Amino acid sequence: MLPRTMRVGSGELTFAPFESTDSNGRLAAWAERANVQVAGKLDIRRLRKSVKVEKAVAFRGMVNDIADDHTAETFLGHYAHGTTLRVLSGSTVTTAQQTWLDRALEGPVVLDEPAVEALAGPEALKGLGLTVDQAERIRQGELDMGVTSCRDPYDSPYNRPGELCAVAPLRCLECRNAFVLPSNLPQLLLFADHLEGLRKRLSPPHFQQVWGLARTNLASVLAERGAGELEAAHQQISEQGLRLQLPLSSLVEFDA
Template sequence: MDWPRREASAVVRQLLDMTARVRAKASHITGTLFVAAAVRGDYTSEFGTWKPVSRNSFSSWLDAMGIEIKGDRHIGRLRKSVKVEKAIVTEGRISDAADDHTEEAFASHYAQGTTLRILSGRTITTAQQHWFDKALDRVDGPTVISGPEDIDQKLLEDTGLSPQEAEDLIAGQLDMGVSHCKNPYQGPFSRPGELCAVAPLRCLECRNAWILPSNLPQLLLFKRHLERLRTVLAPPAFERLWGQSWVNLLAVLDDRTPEERAQALKHIEAGQAVLDLPLAANTEFDA
């Protein structure tokens, strides 16, 4: 066997150790390796010769104790209940619950209980929800404020910003290029406390980004940048590197009216809007 505790000799030694106290109370029984212990109706102990088929059965014990159960009166049902409870305590980890036999035996004989199935489903659902929330927390995209150009501080506060954050956004102190940033020192792409090192390239994938109407010219310039990358990168590479930004950008631009986009293009053509990107943004490797 693969584990020493599953070797026949090791199992016999463990059984001898576990039944030592019982055999000590049944010294009158000789010529046999194991003895049987039972509890009478008056809750006194009785020791005798162990026989595979005897009155000291699980059914006899149920009758003596006055316990009624539905279905087959087989002691294996009691063991299955214990195994299910052990699986519950170990939060569904089969490797821990199957500590006295193989995991395959547990899956075949004990993993069919309704309680265990519900627990396993709950564990799987919890794990899936955890990683789903992690994914959403990283790429849920920016908050977009659409409407008139005169965005005031109260409007920003009503959307969830603190008074100081709203004041900084209005003053342009948190302008990162294609968007404003709620907190550039707490971004999902950098370590907490460090200034975000991927702005403005990843602002469209960041939960801290706030896009105001005044950002429209820069968004159109960023769209031109991504369109150029689509011509030089293979589709799988572009999707892997820029797919989320592209989807979020198109969603933001779709919310703007043709008049707003035309006015933003006039600002670009007049040289009143520029997009500052890091030098590395102009070099992409298709790999």
């Protein structure tokens, strides 16, 4: 193929065979003209690897997207090492960390008595994303789902919109819609006993996978309650003969 030149605007664009490894080749000539300093051997294949690394960064390690001009096997055999592999590994680790961080931060809103009284205030409504009607119904106990109250039982993250939440109250302590009020304390204590019984019956990995987040959030909620509140709640349980209100299906837990 012979060099071919065409005029573009006020300049010229030349097409010619590319010699990637020849010290007198086009890449070397371009680098010299552009005053580009390259450590090591000047080879066009190094540019190709750099492009692959940039694509790995841009696509966060999705091999099918990065390997768009050859097979995934070729990419894994020729590019998935060194810098590219570190990018892929880092993306995988940070994605997993973000997933667990989102789960850890996604939990109930805990309110004390003063906060419950101020729930209908405009600042509280705006900060919590509640309507006036939702706030009033929470205060009156109309949205009590058992161990917590709920901003909207028909807008559950575990169900399709418009369907009544099917996992309350078992998943309430992991839900962004949940509000823990002082009046929920007796049921929370009973739920803590329920989880403790499950922990003794199930294998540690299974218990942690299914109930670990709920137990962690529950422990955090109870840690914020004073000794007097806990004692009064235990007394209420005893005097009123309160029992944990759970679906019948939750009374059996299989370690599978």
